[in-house]
Amino acid sequence: MRLMSWWLLALAAFAVLGCSGGGGESDPSISVDRSTVSVSATPAEAAPVVTVLLSAQDMPAEGLYLSVDSTYNGVQSVSWTSPSEDRALIEIRFFAPGQLPNGVYRDTVTISVCRDGYCARHVNNSPLRIPVTYTVSGSYNADAQASADRTQVVLTASKQDAVLPVASVVVSSSEALPGGVYVQATSSGQGIASVTSTSLSPTQTRVDVSFLTPQSLDVGRYDGSVTLRVCIDSSCNRALVGSPLTLATQYTVNNEPIPEPGLTPIDVASRAALPHDVVDAEYSRALDSVVMVASWPSPALYIHDTRTGTERRVALAKVPTAVSVSPDGRQAAVGHDALVSIVDLTAASPVVRTLQVSANVYDLVLDGSGRVHAFPRSSQWEQLHTIDVATNTETLVQALGGIYGNTRARLSPSGTSLYMANSGLSPDDIAKIDLTTSPPSYLYDSPYHGEYAMCSNLWFKEDGSTIYTACGNTLRSSSVKANDLIYAGRLALSSDSTYGYRIVSLSQSSLVKEVALIEMNSAQCLSAYEPLSCKTHLNLYESDFLNRSSVRSIPPVSVGGVGYAQEGRFVFHSADGSVKWLISRLVGMPDPASEYQLVRLR
Secondary structure (H helix, E strand, C coil): CEEECCCCHHHCCCEEEECCCCCCCCCCEEEECCCCEEEEECCCCCCCEEEEEEEEECCCCCCEEEEEEECCCCEEEEEEEEEECCEEEEEEEECCHHHCCCEEEEEEEEEEEECCCCCCCECECCCEEEEEEEEECCCCCCCCEEEECCCEEEEEEECCCCCCCEEEEEEEECCCCCCCCEEEEEEEECCEEEEEEEEEECCEEEEEEEECCHHHCCCEEEEEEEEEEEECCCCCCCECECCCEEEEEEEEEECCCCCCCCCEECCEEEEEECCCCCCEEEEECCCCEEEEEECCCCCEEEEEECCCCCEEEEECCCCCCEEEECCCCCEEEEEEEEEEEEEECCCCCCCCEEEEEEEEEEEEEECCCCEEEEEECCCCEECEEEEECCCCEEEEECCCCCEECCCEEEECCCCCEEEEECCCCCCCCEEEEECCCCCCEEEEECCCCCCCCCCCCEEECCCCCEEEECCCEEEECCCCHHHCCCEEEECCCCCCCCCCEEEEEEEEECCCCEEEEEEEEHHHHCCCCCCCCCCEEEEEEECCCCCEEEEEECCCEEECCEEECEEEEEEEECCCCCCEEEEEEECCCCCHHHHEEEEEEC
């Protein structure tokens, strides 16, 4: 018999049998060399294969159509080949005995030979049905033992780690198995996400236990167990001696910080824990002092003399929201809800003077002309609140188009104007207010509408020629409108897979021609959740051409044997530019007297 191509898709199970001879009408018939098939095997043996010889008599010139099918209890597959024009070999392949429970499996193999593709005209003796009996009995190998390379998994992860923790166990059979080592796994308890297995060899399979991401769990210990059924077949009908195996799991999630890979950490000369929190801070170069306001342990302003390491405390009447140091570095204004405090930073025992303001102060600027300019905390359009310090008189200034709540502002080094960066608007922008008029008057905003992101904050170069925005874009500053707020280059910031990094604090020293800034990965650090994955860096640039000279990580800090992630909050240059000071926060520190740190950098 020879196999010819079959052209009818609807009858793709049939193939054409033909012969080279010709001649008149014939009455074809078929026969097989065995009318029944009976096989037996033990679980240790290979899968049986039986061949049935099909013969055709009186083949017509146009050929015949052949189809072979079966039920599939013990039979895995049937197929045929044609060694000659009048014969076909029907191959019956059975399931591996090790994959079946002991028992008798009965099937029927059906052979159909027809004159037409629809098999409406069977030849004599067609269809032929061959009963098939497959008996599986006996045991596999009483000596085949299951074992694992460990019975317990102990795993620790930090909540800062986004990687899915996985522990692997190698399960072995003492004897090689035809299909390899099959493992069925079930888990119970806490912390386990999934269990999978991968065959390594006829004697070994690797089991991978995946745990829930530490970011999705609370800090604590999660105990569980994995039951491993070790078998010689995929259905686990036959288990090895020693099966099932039990794997105990202990998964601990902690707050231990993870140093940022690939970056050199900051070089610390000294570190001191501040006995208070830090709501806001500025630097007085006239006094070489860090001026901070705090809400804990009680509302206060602190003057930290960096030359002597001493700190003076000035009590405040209300919780502070912001601080501004005057251009001469000798006075400070502190914002509160409906109040502004004025503090003489040079007095041995400063007397706090309070001013009334009809706003909850978000930011404020103390100019050199005896006025405080306050910006409200809100999410709506507002007015500028200008308070005359001498008379405690408040004036509301309506800027063209309004001032949106939560605006950050800086005094130009010339003292003649305010530059303010809005927040919560799209696109964000920077606008200018003239302080030479009384009351102050709105001038204009930048000529851009989203071309250069501002990111809601800004800082000045000491000489006043450049504005640095929180997104890294820089703008020129000028008394001439045509030259003012014009793009002047970019400070290169780090990138990540989400929204990138932005600047949270910046200091520029003209004496050493250096920009020092703290950048943060904004998606994590601005998250509403505790930002354990927040990363901050200290970047340095030469200030003439904005070339970046270094990026340093602000690494975890160990206190009392416990590690805490460290967030950079503020950076300042000393008056002569030779020293840089960093204020950082230790995330998760339970002791508020150690949460904020003042760091001197080398």
